[in-house]
């Protein structure tokens with residue numbers, strides 16, 4: 001009983017730490033999970049390919065919760081390998097949880113889909129569709145539960161989890177794990193990841209709550225479909241709240257549709273709408289080129305997470 005799946009990393013439009021409302025978008029950077037189930041095994045053993053010392057509790061809980069819910073409580077092994085840097089603001093935890101839950105469903109022989117109504121912009125979530133055993137939104141909510149239990153999140157991060165699972169841009173209420181908006185988005189993306197790491201669970205929540213009026217403004221812009229402006233305002237507000245330098249954002253602004261600190265940092269993400277002739281991510285890469293860390297060019301993705309056939 002082996003299963004495999006891959007899920008997306010994501011960038012931030014609105015950090016949910018201020019108000020519980022968040023927004024994020026899927027990018028073409030993946031985490032893959034392989035799950036081997038064994039009905040005789042006592043518990044679940046996890047392994048993270050890139051970092052033998054990293055905490056495997058999240059992915060072990062994902063397998064255990066998924067087999068409890070949809071299987072017979074099987075144990076086994078889970079291994080992730082990832083292009084999403086850990087704890088860098090690019091939603092490594094959401095991608096790992098989503099990939100693991102879907103890989104467990106695959107190992108259980110379950111059909112994962114969106115059920116009914118799925119279209120390009122509105123992802124369906126019809127658990128009664130006979131062709132679907134588990135919807136991606138159900139799988140996503142299970143991963144969020146595991147993240148809460150593992151203590152790797154403040155709000156549950158349903159914003160990041162839905163962007164990683166469904167692709168496109170999502171706006172969510174993280175208090176209720178409710179998807180408010182999901183839309184496709186086609187942007188070029190430039191990511192700067194400094195060498196340091198910032199674990200979400202260690203973020204200064206009180207400082208984020210202090211900028212709640214700005215977060216409300218960002219939410220209004222996002223709910224109006226003005227994702228780029230929302231993202232840039234978010235970046236300025238949360239860079240200030242969390243003590244990150246706003247210079248990279250200021251340098252990017254003349255050449256980008258939007259730019260923001262991603263999540264609780266430290267990565268900064270600039271995006272360019274190909275329809276916008278003023279944008280030039282090469283110029284942003286030049287401006288950021290002397291900073292320590294890694295620069296990565298990628299794109300948004302609208303397909304989200306999926307089971308992988310060998």
Ligand SMILES: Nc1ncnc2c1ncn2[C@@H]1O[C@H](COP(=O)(O)OP(=O)(O)O)[C@@H](O)[C@H]1O
Pocket residue numbers: 031048054055056057058059080081082085086087088089090091092093094096152153198199200201263264
């Ligand atoms: N590839 C991975 N495999 C398994 N667990 C992971 C992986 N990446 C991240 N995690 C889990 O997520 C935690 C980091 O979460 P977080 O601080 O929210 O980072 P991010 O902002 O990248 O989501 C790690 O301590 C680990 O428990």
Ligand SMILES: O=C(O)C1=C[C@@H](OP(=O)(O)O)[C@@H](O)[C@H](O)C1
Pocket residue numbers: 012014015016017022023088089090091152153154155156157159160199200201262263264265
């Ligand atoms: O833990 C959380 O509740 C959150 C963590 C942040 O993301 P990162 O994990 O990328 O820092 C933030 O963007 C998100 O809206 C909510």
